[in-house]
């Protein structure tokens with residue numbers, strides 16, 4: 001497909017994102033030990049929307065996840081998130097979560113879901129990643145009874161006390177979630193008040209984002225195309241976008257942590273010289289930087305456009321590899337700081353918590369690997 | 380046909396092919412050799428301990444379950460207290476711990492609370508059991524109760540009976556009477572962390588905390604950072620250089636918190652182990668009388684290194700306890716959580732992960748006990764090997780637990796994310812795991828040099 005976007009467009013837009021991240025966002029998050037207060041977060045998101053980084057419902061939305069049919073479109077969105085995350089991963093994730101409903105509403109041809117209540121999209125099933133049933137479904141294989149039961153329970157758990165955990169910007173009022181109707185994954189938008197919401201308090205990472213546990217029911221009008229094939233594609237694309245977002249945010253986070261570690265190693269003197277000269281510290285710095293370089297390449301491959309549902313196996317494979325690397329890099333970058341790395345006001349422990357949080361959302365590396373194995377078998 | 384319940388992918392114990400039933404048909408003389416008792420790994424391991432230590436381990440476990448479990452999550456979530464403002468629940472814990480002998484178990488009864496029987500074995504072994512059992516339930520409260528021992532050990536290693544009589548015994552009596560007297564250990568300075576743990580770095584360092592000779596004693600000037608329990612300690616073993624000398628002049632001083640000029644500057648905002656504060660403390664011309672010098676002047680470096688060699692076993696024990704706690708949290712989750720009508724533990728991938736966690740935890744416990752069992756002499760190489768390997772593997776086990784629990788593991792209520800934040804500390808303090816690797820080599824130095832010459 002021919003690209004409407006040019007490489008220079010990317011450079012220009014990402015330059016603007018960088019200026020916004022370093023100029024506007026950074027000033028609000030100088031103290032890593034304090035989670036950004038809600039009003040400041042809202043203000044930043046409004047500014048990012050105003051600047052055109054987060055799409056709004058309307059005629060010509062611009063920003064995250066808008067030009068995904070363009071070969072350079074996924075890259076632009078992923079690198080935008082990476083750049084924002086290099087200043088604050090929680091804010092980057094918030095921007096992604098704001099953009100998802102716009103993308104999904106357009107893809108489902110259901111603009112009405114953007115009206116009224118603030119809506120979040122969740123792809124997080126109850127537990128795991130639907131085991132082998134998900135790759136079978138996405139590859140269009142014949143589904144057995146167990147597969148259907150798995151998909152159904154994963155997305156819409158039958159037990160009344162089983163809750164899905166949603167990580168979304170504070171204050172969302174409705175949730176747009178997938179469920180399996182026995183034939184295809186459909187979507188339903190429900191006010192969270194109807195889902196017996198339980199606020200969860202702090203989570204391991206992404207302090208800026210709210211986590212909430214929701215019960216499940218499929219009450220509501222099913223959204224999405226009647227054509228099961230098209231419904232399948234939409235779900236796969238949503239999962240692809242989420243994967244790109246998780247890795248991009250993780251990469252931005254580690255890029256920053258790795259730079260901080262390098263600076264620290266230059267100035268901290270132990271063992272008679274600045275610690276950057278000790279092989280033990282060089283190993284840590286090298287590990288963090290290697291993770292940045294490798295995940296950068298992985299993200300480059302993941303984001304090759306246009307976005308196509310049948311790339312899900314490769315994208316999940318890349319994500320399975322990326323997160324352990326990102327976590328290793330983050331923990332090694334922290335270790336360069338010694339004891340001060342453990343303290344909240346330095347920011348390294350936050351980077352590590354955020355990296356771990358991203359690893360555990362939307363399918364863990366082990367689940368992604370098993371997905372890949374089954375996908376390769378059946379597609 | 381399976382008769383009894385069984386996990387997916389397994390035969391029930393009464394199946395004709397299950398070893399359980401088959402072994403029962405073997406000759407009577409063989410049966411006991413091939414048929415293990417159905418006991419937990421914890422019970423199996425406890426049974427391998429000498430009876431006195433087995434009893435001690437049971438005591439630590441029951442204390443932890445009774446006193447630490449209920450507050451673990453709420454204390455972790457609470458804001459850090461300001462110096463001197465210990466939350467009432469922790470103040471109560473310290474009192475109970477004092478009364479029940481949990482603050483005095485470095486010495487045998489009647490001086491302290493360790494059983495005479497357990498005293499026949501290396502002390503570091505009992506201490507490693509202690510940090511394991513308390514750390515399994517809540518590593519933050521474990522540190523609150525255990526960094527205290529680190530503050531006492533230098534007095535013991537100075538071989539200074541007078542100091543034991545003057546400082547430790549009265550403090551122990553106070554604690555046993557329900558008025559906890561906490562000790563802390565202070566070597567780290569803003570400009571010397573690893574350099575306070577490792578001789579090569581220390582040799583070129585200008586000391587930051589300095590003792591000046593004055594009439595009748597010493598005047599201390601300087602700062603120490605990251606001191607566990609430094610905010611609540613009544614007595615602190617502080618290492619300072621003598622004026623105009625290097626770290627080789629380090630001397631251990633017993634500073635009490637009521638000495639004029641002593642200040643708790645602040646408590647750090649920690650990632651984990653939040654029940655125990657890491658304090659920055661300052662000495663503004665603190666007068667320390669001569670009888671508060673622990674050991675002799677200039678013996679501080681030796682006392683420090685001996686202390687670390689002993690206490691690194693206890694840090695390894697923390698790693699084992701944290702790994703155990705994470706494994707149990709994951710198993711509990713896998714048995715309680717249903718997916719598509721089955722408990723997760725029925726899925727093979729979950730079984731594999733649990734097997735890995737149990738095995739890794741058993742392996743590090745085995746390594747630690749093997750080393751501690753013989754540690755009548757606390758060897759630097761052994762204690763450092765245990766410290767860095769057990770804590771590195773422990774963090775890996777906690778990551779596995781998080782992976783098994785997926786995004787549920789990220790929730791505070793799961794307990795697992797707290798264990799992760801707690802566990803991460805064990806790779807940093809008592810010497811980073813990098814410095815502990817170097818310590819292993821330092822202890823092998825003569826042998827390595829001999830091999831170079833030999834070649």
Ligand SMILES: Cc1cc2nc3c(=O)[nH]c(=O)nc-3n(C[C@H](O)[C@H](O)[C@H](O)COP(=O)(O)OP(=O)(O)OC[C@H]3O[C@@H](n4cnc5c(N)ncnc54)[C@H](O)[C@@H]3O)c2cc1C
Nearest residue numbers: 270271278280335338339566567572573605607809811813
């Ligand atoms: C929560 C907490 C509690 C603590 N409790 C206490 C306490 O009770 N009492 C106390 O005295 N201290 C305490 N400490 C201090 C702790 O022991 C030190 O943080 C630790 O020894 C590391 O020192 P540092 O933080 O200065 O790191 P640094 O020494 O600055 O190390 C930074 C990095 O450089 C590396 N490095 C340094 N020197 C060398 C070298 N020569 N060769 C190779 N690599 C090197 C390190 O491995 C590390 O990766 C505590 C620390 C924390 C975080």
